[in-house]
Amino acid sequence: MSELLKVSQLHFKHSNKKNWLKKPEIFELGPIDLDVKRGETIAIIGENRAGKSLLAKLLVGALKADSGQITLNNQYAPQGVQSTQISHDVRMIFQFSGEAMNPGLPVGKILDEPLRLNTSHNEKERRQLVEDVLIKVGLLREHVYFYRHMLSDGQQQRVALARALILQPKVLVADEPFAALDPSVRSQTVNLILKLQSEMGLAFIFISHNLGIVRHLADRIIVMENGQIVESGKTETIFRWPQHETTKKLILSYQSLVPQQTLR
Structure with a gap:
């Protein structure tokens, strides 16, 4: 697989100002170095406040x-400031997909907006692209007329995925995309993402506390602690031979919940 996305020495300092009686909380992330290959799935794991969502x-x-800097297909964006093309090529899926949908707009309007704002397609062309992406994520053309309250949790997640795909990105980034779904819908969503990856050559970067999904889905794992990458490697290597104490703690916690015969 060829390198698609490269992050070099990315650094961010966040100061959460409190009231005048308390000192501000400062969280520093980085420097972060990582690369993502075309069609690759990378899971980012770590304890709370490790900096995963910030990354x-x-x-x-x-x-x-x-x-x-962030480089996508050798296109350089200094200081983490992405160009318009890079922002089109790297899209995000939110954890609570329903909350990210405007309840006053039908699905068709929600999906049409990024096309209207970022492309030169006319209305007929945009409508065709909207219908095509709905089919691609396993929905129907008729769902263009549906509002949020008319959709199940699984369908809302598919709309969120359709919105992320509508500009034909090369990388999808997701923060706990499966946490709010029940097990059957979660399984369907995982399988759908695997299918889309195969068809479109998408790279997928996702944050998850569910190490069962991580083990099933990820090619590589990045472990974070206090804004730093403390360990990274192939998924099975991380699960079988964790090196850092944080990684060992996470893997041990996972193994304690899984029947031993499934770990062989």
């Missing part, structure tokens, strides 16, 4: 880094 926001350009 995801930096990757999609929702936050600007203080320094460092």
